[in-house]
Amino acid sequence: MSLHAEPEIRPVPPRPAYDGTSPFPRTAPLLRTPGARWQLAATAVIVAFPFLAVVLAGWVLWGNVLGPVDVVLAVVFYVLTGLGITVGFHRLLTHRSFTAAPALRLLLGVAGSMSFQGDVIGWVATHRRHHAFTDRPGDPHSPFRYGTGVRGQFRGLVHAHVGWLFAGDSSPADRYAPDLLADRSTRALARAFPALCVISLALPFAIGWAIGGTLHDALTALLWAGLVRVALLQHVTWSVNSLCHMIGERPFRTRRHDRATNLWPLALLSFGESWHNLHHAEPTCARHGVDRGQLDPTAAAIRLFERLGWATDVHWPDPRRLDGRRQ
Template identity: 70%
Template sequence: MTISERPVQSRQDYDGRSPFPGAHEHPAASRTQVGLTGAIVVLPFIALVIAILLAWGRGIAIADLLLAAALYVVTGFGVTVGFHRLLTHGSFTTRPWLRVVLGVAGSMTFQGNVIDWVATHRRHHAFTDRPGDPHSPYRYGTSLRGQLRGLAHAHLGWMFADEPTSTPRYAPDLLADPAMVRLARAFPALCAASLALPFLTGWAISGTLYGGLTGLLWAGLVRVALLQHVTWSVNSLCHVIGSRPYRTRRHDRSTNLWPLALLSFGESWHNGHHSDPTCARHGMGRGQIDPSAGLIRLFERLCWATDVRWPDPERLERRRVDVARKARAPAGD
């Protein structure tokens, strides 16, 4: 669990526009890591093609769609409420059993084990959009070519690089938690369960192996792919496209991107999150749908969650960007 991290090449004089130091010296990951990551990325698309071909002339079974939606919601909340708002940022505390349940659900998304996920995300916040950020779309600068390459890096490319994040440095609390260590070790088994569950459920509902296969395709692999790309879009698109109503740290270009709000369970209100990372609600404005915050509110009412950090109106107002002043500000501020 202790992974050595390459020295972070950071510099105080970074101007917010140039490529990161050493950006083009991208160490390649091991063949095993590249192969596993490639399989996780490619196989769901192959599954989608197969699923469409099988559905041609037959349609898609309602049971498959309902099962896919149910697993998308459960595992999606495992990432947004469990991995992110609870374990990474400590936006609330919860009972030990619920902490484990959310960790299990998040682990079934094929996004990495819980300790590595948390460590990587904390590192992202420590170096947002400047040297040291593991998946910034500004890694290669702000030129058109650099931006396009940076978007590819932020969305997928960073997972193929040999730039590990130190778990002892960024997630010592989880390494000291026996339940989280066991959960991290169980990650491969939980990924297998994430695919076995829709296969067995589809088989049980339909009574046929064909029903199990379509359940595996739609509620297993296609569901995993959709959730992964929504999550990765928060890393990439939500630092390039959208609005920035709140002030963040220097060089931090996190944005609010409303079209992804529902699919991401509120994670795409990314500027709101980066302006106040430990807050349990990311959608700070009126009408900003944040299902993850709604679930945390439910946990609070059931007395399963305590010490919830809800938005402070006065602090929000202080963080709000003065649009006229922003328009006069020099580039990179």
């Protein structure tokens, strides 16, 4: 089976040789304009706002019981928005692991945008840049940014998990996602990101009120299926950036300096994204968990879409290629 072509990325000026252990060269912040400062402020709100869920959760649990409606809504919204990221933003739009029918592509984009992880074009551009410069200068969120010493790795872990969001190191969409910029529907979806975030919280609130009939029911649904769900999904996604480059197994060869690992405890919560070592060895593969017992709900969803005729040209793993990649 032939591989899908990865999206073309414009070449960048040559960088000094990297030895794999030194801190990355310092670069001047790229975001200096008033508009960029608003962007950083919006990022702060997106990241900090769900943390309120922790405080609110303590208040709700104090003398109260978490209701079954809250649990069901939280799981449903977590699955829908999580698969929007993993199936839609990641395996479809970033790596072109399959071709989706227009309606499915739009629905996945909407679901992913409701996860509070940034607009679709910015998300894809950042992730493609990560693959172009994995764990070496140019990677926007490598945990080895500050070197491989104990102190440097601790700083790098914080940077890879959440600090990179505030570094002002943008990934230009015209370089890393020109295909999405050229698509009118994707540009419209990116512009709709703020509205979709509001909808992502308004829907649990409205459904909780409709089912329970009280403001308390609406607020608990907003808390668990809105804020807590958003916070959990964000940190699971960011853990793939951070933990899945520092902890775990590396059964497959990757490019030089690429330290992506498989981290099984995150497999279910990340919908299979934490089989990160295989993903970096075969980025366009539609399945990341390729060995026995490796749960990959994202691949299962893609398989379902394929059987329904909504996904075609799926790049499933080739055992011979995988055997050639094993260490």
